[in-house]
Amino acid sequence: MRTRSVGERLFTIFNYFILSVFGMITIFPILHVIARSLSSAKAISSGKVFIYPLDVTLTNYYSVLQDVSVWHAFMISVIITVGGTFINLVLTSSMAYPLSRREYRGSSAVMLMVLFVLIFSAPLIPNYLLIRSLGMINTLWALVIPTAISAFNLFVMRSFFSSIPNELIESARIDGCSEARTLWSIVIPLSKPVMATMGLFYAVHHWNTYSAAIYYINNSSLYPLQVKLAQFVIKEDASITPVDDVLLTVSQEGIKMAVIVIAALPLIIVYPFLQRYFVKGLMIGSIKS
């Protein structure tokens, strides 16, 4: 190792400093919201709560959890996330698998067809009119079916499937497996990492669904959690009644913070997996394209 010059050492210090500041700017708003959601009304209004809670209380969360509409919206979000991801994975893999096999004639034509709509996609209104004429307006189908297959994920999955040796597929065929059966019991078990990655991609997308819900749904009992959150915090056209609390620790401010945390909670929980798989998935995708 060569000795480092003064300039380089100064740069190293500067570099650590700049990146640490950048990291703090990134994490501060998130920690701040969590801290406030756990703090009492008095602590919040004193302006002293930064990244850790003061005068810790759970009354903000109690208030949110006793609101039936929040539970309802949470359940809607769970339904579209679980159901939607299931539909995504079934449709994406059942299309990616045939396209990955050499026996499938015209796979490049199909891929071209998929690629074309990545570049030429219709604007909002024709999509809306289609969904309307399919009778999906004001149903949860409108939130999951129109995004059933992502072209990007299809490409990634196909390239992963094509790395599975043909001999394995052949032997399954000789044993009399149908293609659907081969996909289910040979291909998918061999593709767990890519299925997990794609599943997480899709699940995050569904959990974060907002615009599709305000385009296609105007029945408030079908609103997912993100729409509810926007109503409470951003548009402020709804509010949550605070719980009875003699110590006056609960506040509208804290309640809003608690709703934000609840809407982000599933993401926070799966974040360690997300980070690992997403980075990997992005790599596969970027190498391919």
Add this chain to the structure above:
Amino acid sequence: MKDQTAFRRKDNFWSNFKKFKSLYFLSLPGILYFILFKYVPLLGLVIAFQNYNIFKGVTESAWVGLAHFKRMFEYYEFLSILKNTLLIAMYDLIFAFPVPILVALLLNEIRKATYKRFLQTIVYAPHFLSWVIIGSIFVEVLSPSTGIVNTLLAQFGFHTQYFLGDESYIRTIIVGSGIWRDTGWGTIIYLAALSGINPDLYEASEIDGASRFRQTLSITLPSLLPTIVILFLLHIGNFLDFGFERVFVFLNPLNSINADILDTYIYRVGLIDRQYSYTTAVGIFKSLVGLLLIVFGNLLSKRATGESLY
């Protein structure tokens, strides 16, 4: 052996189809999905040239030619919205595009692997939050009465500001929140490209006495250039598609004069006010501008760097 011959081109398509029927059927739902949800709406673009009436349908509605396209440019409101869209897109390109490159270069210089990983874990996180959550966080942090930013401003003797209720801050907030959310995420591809650079290059230049700054200029940046160009072209291709949600969550009557973009306009006038034909025309106009930009950007980059998307 029999299967081997089945792959050969001269084989009849039908015999192949019959043999692997179930394989073709398996792909059918996916193909139908793309036709129904991606191609049928493209056919629906014709309503931009009609006075589409939802009860009459496409076949019965009257044709009006380019009337909606002409109408667009006669509206003062439309022109101001187009200006907002272009400005925010431009700021996004100038300010948000280079930041991940810079951060990736800096991250790459960090030798302590654990600290590097710790930083990456932190800066990737906001990417997964929805725009509603990000909007909510910003609304709360910037709140005029209870937000932490204004509390601090007041403590240091400055005037408090209603940041989201003032049209002069809104574009900064939109671009800034985008940088906050996606900078870390954007570094991933650059870091991958950086780790692919041949270490021999650095060793050789070190023997020649090159400083680390010199190495960055003469080795790192040139090796990174193809990645930068490709991502730049992809960015240009989505120039006007920076997102409905990301603007809509910050939009309110007090700041809309500087923040209303084509996407939010299409939503309001198209879906809420039901001017279907007119807003489809606006959508086509937006796609055409995007297409022109990608062709133009590609041409430019082919001339300048030899890199292109197609």
